[in-house]
Structures are given as C-alpha cells and as structure tokens.
C-alpha cells in the first residue's frame with residue numbers, strides 16, 4: 001500500500017484526497033497535513049469565541065459555475081447539493097456581472113463545509129498544525145520535514161498550497177447552523193491590498209473600519225472583529241503550460257496542484273484535483 005501525503009486541507013487537497021480514496025480504495029493510505037489549526041484554507045469559515053452566535057466566510061463567499069462546468073463537474077455539484085452543503089443562491093448579488101447561463105450557489109454552513117465534506121469522505125488521516133518546511137528525496141520515497149521538528153517518509157507527495165509557499169520549501173522540491181446572527185465581511189480592493197500588504201493588520205484595520213463607517217454609518221457595534229490578511233489570495237495568471245498540475249518528479253512522485261495551475265474558484269480546484277488524480281493513478 002502506498003502512503004500518500006497531501007499538503008494542504010483546502011478545497012484542492014480535500015477533493016484530491018476524496019478522489020484518491022474513491023478511485024484507489026485499498027491501494028493508498030492518505031495522510032493530509034495542514035499548517036493551520038483547521039481545514040478550509042482560502043475557503044475557511046471563522047467562528048467567534050461563542051460559535052453558536054455567528055460565523056463569517058473569510059475567503060470565498062459563494063460559488064459560480066458556467067454551463068460548461070455545470071455539465072462536466074455535474075457529479076460534484078449534485079453530491080454537494082443532495083447532501084445539503086450547497087444551495088442555489090437565488091437572490092441578486094449586488095454588482096455581480098451575471099454571465100449567460102451561469103449559476104450561483106451558497107453554503108448554509110459556511111464555505112468550509114464544502115472542504116469538510118470532501119475531507120470526511122476521504123477517510124484521510126488528518127493532522128493540523130503540521131507545517132511542512134522541506135522535502136528531501138530518499139531513494140523511492142520522500143522525507144517530509146516539519147517546522148516543529150521531526151520528519152516522516154511517504155511514497156508520494158501532493159502539494160496544494162499557493163505557489164509562492166511551495167517555492168519557500170527547502171530540499172529537493174526542484175528549483176527544478178441554526179440560531180446564528182448576522183456577520184459582515186468587508187473585502188478591500190486588490191490595489192488597496194497591495195498598497196498595505198507589508199503593514200501590520202492592527203494599523204490597517206482602522207482605515208477599513210473608517211471607510212466602512214462612512215458607507216454604513218448606522219452599523220451597530222460588532223461583537224467581534226477579525227482582520228484577515230490574504231498574502232496569497234487569488235491567482236491572476238496561472239502557471240503556464242501546466243494545466244491542472246505540474247509533475248516535478250515521476251519517481252518518487254511529487255506533484256504540485258491547486259488553483260495556481262487552473263483558476264481561482266471551485267471549478268478550478270476540481271480541475272486540478274482531477275488532473276493530479278490522473279498522474280497519481282498512472283504512477284502509483
């Protein structure tokens with residue numbers, strides 16, 4: 001049985017784990033490591049100290065699919081709809097440019113529930129606060145080192161974090177619910193994000209709050225405020241000539257995937273997970 005490590009418990013990693021389980025049932029032991037304290041990645045849902053009161057999606061807010069993807073990814077959408085994770089979004093999204101035939105979906109329990117659904121289907125051994133710092137080739141396997149110290153070996157490794165974070169890795173990576181109250185998420189523009197990227201969140205939060213107050217002067221005092229800085233948010237240009245994935249090494253397999261190899265949305269992650277599955281099935 002091959003031991004496969006998937007680094008990243010975001011949508012791409014969790015879907016890849018789920019597909020591996022379904023397609024290679026007894027041939028793989030799937031392990032997922034994420035440096036964060038929970039799953040979701042850029043589809044994370046924040047819960048305040050009292051989780052029964054309200055929640056907020058910090059990254060992705062809703063899912064839009066084109067007619068072509070609605071057809072080719074039909075099984076994923078129908079699975080999520082029938083399990084109640086997704087619901088059609090029937091209201092108008094202010095400012096959204098509606099494209100012909102596109103459909104919008106929302107998540108009653110937060111975007112993170114999409115990721116959690118696939119993780120639970122995968123049956124993977126899931127470890128949080130496992131920050132990968134380096135990958136080293138050891139014959140036919142990979143030694144994977146963690147920030148907290150220690151390492152483990154795997155027969156194949158799948159990296160699903162944003163490319164700038166893949167490039168920070170050391171080693172041989174190859175420089176070759178009910179009763180919830182309302183929450184309000186304020187997204188800044190890309191130029192604003194770039195301008196303030198290196199500043200402390202504590203310094204930027206008041207600027208955002210001041211602007212918000214101008215827009216919504218009657219807004220009640222919030223119970224809690226969380227300022228989230230996405231250093232790596234959405235992909236502007238995908239990695240060229242690597243549709244869905246990049247195979248860094250065939251043996252032992254090292255595959256990079258995620259939205260950087262497709263595009264930054266649900267369907268982009270599905271595309272990447274499917275193409276990594278094809279590579280792993282061929283090589284394991």
Ligand SMILES: Cc1cc2nc3c(=O)[nH]c(=O)nc-3n(C[C@H](O)[C@H](O)[C@H](O)COP(=O)(O)OP(=O)(O)OC[C@H]3O[C@@H](n4cnc5c(N)ncnc54)[C@H](O)[C@@H]3O)c2cc1C
Pocket residue numbers: 007008009010011012013033034035036039040041042043058059060061062063064130131132133160161162165187230232233234257258259260263264265266267268269
């Ligand atoms: C502000 C914002 C709004 C968005 N809005 C939408 C939207 O409305 N609709 C939509 O469909 N998409 C939206 N997107 C895009 C969508 O969120 C992403 O395309 C998708 O979540 C990417 O998933 P992923 O699994 O590829 O990567 P990620 O979600 O980034 O997952 C990578 C995981 O790897 C972990 N990780 C990173 N480095 C390490 C390491 N060294 N060791 C261990 N773990 C590591 C991270 O903690 C993370 O959990 C939005 C994104 C942002 C940031």
